[in-house]
Amino acid sequence: MVERVTTASDPTDAVLSESALSVHGVCDYVVNVATGCRHGCAFCYVPSTPPVRARKDMICAESGVESPRSDWGSYVLYRDDLPERLDAHLDRKRTWHETERGRGIVGVSFSTDPYMDDRAAGIATDVIRVLADHEKYVRVLTRNPTRALRDLETFVDAGEYVTVGTSIPSLNAEAVRALEPHAPAPASRLDALRSFAEAGVQVYALASPTYPDQDRAALRRLLERIATVDPAVVFHEPFNVRSARMSATRSHARDCGDRDLADAFDRLSGTDAWIEYALEHSRQVLELGADLSLPIHLCPHWQLTRAADGAVRKWFEAWRERQPPESFAGRPLSDDAPLSTPDFERR
Numbered sequence: 421m422v423e424r425v426t427t428a429s430d431p432t433d434a435v436l437s438e439s440a441l442s443v444h445g446v447c448d449y450v451v452n453v454a455t456g457c458r459h460g461c462a463f464c465y466v467p468s469t470p471p472v473r474a475r476k477d478m479i480c481a482e483s484g485v486e487s488p489r490s491d492w493g494s495y496v497l498y499r500d501d502l503p504e505r506l507d508a509h510l511d512r513k514r515t516w517h518e519t520e521r522g523r524g525i526v527g528v529s530f531s532t533d534p535y536m537d538d539r540a541a542g543i544a545t546d547v548i549r550v551l552a553d554h555e556k557y558v559r560v561l562t563r564n565p566t567r568a569l570r571d572l573e574t575f576v577d578a579g580e581y582v583t584v585g586t587s588i589p590s591l592n593a594e595a596v597r598a599l600e601p602h603a604p605a606p607a608s609r610l611d612a613l614r615s616f617a618e619a620g621v622q623v624y625a626l627a628s629p630t631y632p633d634q635d636r637a638a639l640r641r642l643l644e645r646i647a648t649v650d651p652a653v654v655f656h657e658p659f660n661v662r663s664a665r666m667s668a669t670r671s672h673a674r675d676c677g678d679r680d681l682a683d684a685f686d687r688l689s690g691t692d693a694w695i696e697y698a699l700e701h702s703r704q705v706l707e708l709g710a711d712l713s714l715p716i717h718l719c720p721h722w723q724l725t726r727a728a729d730g731a732v733r734k735w736f737e738a739w740r741e742r743q744p745p746e747s748f749a750g751r752p753l754s755d756d757a758p759l760s761t762p763d764f765e766r767r
């Protein structure tokens with residue numbers, strides 16, 4: 421069988437990068453085990469980011485693809501020696517960047533999936549071991565927690581230093597397959613996360629990005645299923661229609677024959693419709709989360725915040741200032757008062 425994905429080694433010497441994800445309380449650093457991701461999610465923002473855009477010539481030369489952005493999902497350049505380089509880097513490092521919201525946490529990996537396959541998993545698990553040995557807190561994010569589960573012992577050994585999470589945008593497996601064509605099904609992600617939780621590993625979830633055709637009942641079913649793994653926090657984010665990958669997202673939805681989803685994406689083309697959907701989903705996720713005793717943290721994208729105005733803009737901005745209600749990395753549970761949600765009409 422011909423391999424769908426071209427693989428090679430990544431010649432980068434990057435080890436540990438400071439991260440803007442601190443604004444959402446996710447982490448202060450990221451470590452990426454590879455460039456490229458075999459899951460090839462249609463909406464993925466990574467191919468539009470500087471680490472991919474600025475390294476276009478290298479990626480094309482190493483992988484043979486013509487466009488790192490259009491060919492996203494068809495190449496992976498692995499950083500096989502990353503664990504050794506990270507270990508040496510941490511031995512030498514004398515200062516540690518720790519913001520109030522990011523808590524010095526290291527995200528593994530947010531520009532690729534660290535458990536997308538065995539080669540990436542081998543690197544990721546060694547990276548977790550190195551970070552935990554240096555007493556650094558690690559937030560692992562993967563759409564393939566089933567593969568990560570094979571290295572459960574490392575997670576258990578890392579104890580309080582690690583939390584593992586997965587994205588569950590919808591329980592509609594067909595729709596998820598349309599937009600995340602090579603990632604495992606949502607049910608298997610949840611099953612694996614539950615196994616982590618049962619082994620005593622702290623878990624979290626991302627209800628993200630929630631699809632515009634999900635009504636309140638669908639969001640409730642999604643959160644009810646997520647609640648079964650008892651996550652320390654559930655991050656929520658709606659789609660960013662200003663993303664450069666939005667047209668690819670629309671065509672994936674249309675190509676898979678899901679007319680409802682494709683039509684729902686088409687209806688989001690105007691700014692008002694986008695903000696109305698984002699606000700409505702955010703509000704419902706918060707209400708349902710309260711109903712289900714789920715700790716919810718909203719992560720509105722800066723482009724969404726900037727597109728809104730009035731009370732809605734202030735509300736999204738306020739969420740970018742808040743602590744996630746997650747006890748991890750020495751962070752006490754937030755005692756922030758709840759924010760009242762504005763009506764779309766009053767913005």
Ligand code: SF4
Pocket residue numbers: 457458459460461463464465466530531532533563
């Ligand atoms: S798993 Fe994450 S990094 Fe990989 S394609 Fe999907 S969204 Fe992008």
